[in-house]
Amino acid sequence: MLLTQKFIGLSTVVVPPDFLIISKNKDIYGIEVGIKKEIQSGSFSLQTNIPTATIDTINSRVSDRCPICKKWITFCDKIIEDYSNVNLELGKNAKVKCLEYCTIFSEDEILNGFCPHAKYSRKATRAINHEFTTGKHYHYTCVLKSLDENQRNALIGQRDLVAILAHFPYYSGLETLF
Secondary structure: OOOOOOEEOOOOEEOOOOEEEEOOOOOEEEEEEOOOOHHHHHHHHHHHOOOEEEEEOOOOOOOOEOOOOOOEOOOOHHHHHHHHOOOOOOOOOOEEEHHHHOOOOOHHHHHOOOOOOOEEOOEOOOOOOOOOOEOOOEEHHHHHHHOOHHHHHHHHHHOOOOOEEEEOOOOEOHHHOO
């Protein structure tokens, strides 16, 4: 299903939602990620009698693509591990300061670009101002590679707690199902 995104039958094709969730009381829900997919999820519900819900990804920060390399900014193992911990209360503040939170890389390793998952996002300030202080989300490693040596060393020396970050995935709309 992940490759084709369709259930193929003898005479019909059923296009499922992005996820199927089974609740503790064994109810099944279809989850459509993103908006404007009402026709697809409605057709699925009519054909299968499985209710579908659309969840909002507008503030999720899970679909960041680095403007420099054009690749997805992935989740690190620490974020995945903690997000999978059902006893950990995340709340709606999904932002994580890597230099304080990470237990996989040391602060110096993160600052020097060893973590392939760290994001860089900040607006320009008097102290920090270069072509990537746009507020967009970049791979921190891409920013380091794109700056000249003086700018790179200055950025590393800033030890910027705010700009080097990661995000927990956050979707609004799921909390009403369970």
